Amino acid sequence: PNVIExxxxxxxxxxxxxxxxxxxxxxxxxxxxxxxxxxxxxxxGKSTLMNIVGCLDTPSGGQYILNGQDVSRMSDNQxxxxxxxxxxxxxxxxxxxxxxxALDNVxxxxxxxxxxxRERSERALESLRxxxxxxxxxxxxxELSGGQRQRVAIARALVNNxxxxxxxxxxxxxxxxxxxxxxxxxxxxxAKGNTIIMVTHExxxxxxxxxxxxxxxGLVESDELNRQLAxxx
Ligand code: ADP
Ligand code: ADP
Numbered sequence: 535p536n537v538i539e540x541x542x543x544x545x546x547x548x549x550x551x552x553x554x555x556x557x558x559x560x561x562x563x564x565x566x567x568x569x570x571x572x573x574x575x576x577x578x579g580k581s582t583l584m585n586i587v588g589c590l591d592t593p594s595g596g597q598y599i600l601n602g603q604d605v606s607r608m609s610d611n612q613x614x615x616x617x618x619x620x621x622x623x624x625x626x627x628x629x630x631x632x633x634x635x636a637l638d639n640v641x642x643x644x645x646x647x648x649x650x651x652r653e654r655s656e657r658a659l660e661s662l663r664x665x666x667x668x669x670x671x672x673x674x675x676x677e678l679s680g681g682q683r684q685r686v687a688i689a690r691a692l693v694n695n696x697x698x699x700x701x702x703x704x705x706x707x708x709x710x711x712x713x714x715x716x717x718x719x720x721x722x723x724x725a726k727g728n729t730i731i732m733v734t735h736e737x738x739x740x741x742x743x744x745x746x747x748x749x750x751x752g753l754v755e756s757d758e759l760n761r762q763l764a765x766x767x
Contacts, residue, residue: 536599537697537729538564538587543596543606545582545752556582558752559596564731566697569724571743572733578749581702584733588700589617601697618646622691622699626706628683630675630690636662637671640690647694661689664726665719681712685719692728699723701732705739717742 585591641658705713
């Protein structure tokens with residue numbers, strides 16, 4: 535089944551009398567368990583598409599079905615609820631709370647799930663274990679390396695078992711060795727059945743995904759399985 539189905543979605547930003555067509559007509563289907571990169575140069579519409587797919591914004595036209603639910607016409611409150619349940623976000627800048635331990639950072643999204651403190655800690659520790667950081671649970675972000683911080687952020691994104699892991703330039707703040715470690719982790723998460731979408735303008739990072747959707751001027755320029763990967767497998 536498809537987790538994500540967009541049909542002819544468009545997005546128009548109005549700036550005074552000017553209209554900016556950030557997305558023109560984008561139709562994409564993503565099945566459960568796929569690992570997809572959204573690629574494209576600056577201004578091609580990646581952030582706009584990510585914001586819509588991640589339920590941070592709604593399209594101006596067209597339809598977006600997430601896990602069988604039409605989210606294209608939802609109110610902000612409904613959208614927030616769907617977002618918290620279905621989407622795990624990872625950002626370039628990690629966005630961790632500096633004074634909280636790795637465990638507390640990861641447990642944060644569970645506060646809304648109505649679990650006891652003990653259940654939250656257990657689930658957070660399990661999530662840290664899945665990114666190989668169980669032994670850093672009590673460390674604060676400034677006691678961790680950049681790659682470890684991003685792994686904490688990934689553990690936080692996954693702690694609610696979201697339908698989609700949505701990563702916006704996840705390696706943008708990391709050196710190339712650490713970036714590759716994060717790509718190894720994504721590969722392991724993919725192997726476990728997670729659905730992953732990564733937004734990047736870096737060719738070297740997009741090639742780790744199994745499918746690459748290229749945007750240009752608000753349109754899908756190409757949508758292909760990663761041939762290099764298919765050949766190496
Ligand atoms: P990318 O992420 O690929 O750089 P964006 O989705 O950020 O592309 O932008 C696509 C186009 O829409 C660009 O021309 C950008 O300037 C414009 N745009 C993006 N967000 C806004 C906004 N909030 N208001 C007005 N224009 C915007
Ligand atoms: P990225 O580096 O991910 O492509 P951008 O620099 O395109 O991000 O955009 C960063 C933020 O600013 C986004 O939330 C986008 O919606 C907003 N934005 C982009 N272009 C414009 C614009 N021309 N006017 C207002 N907001 C914009």
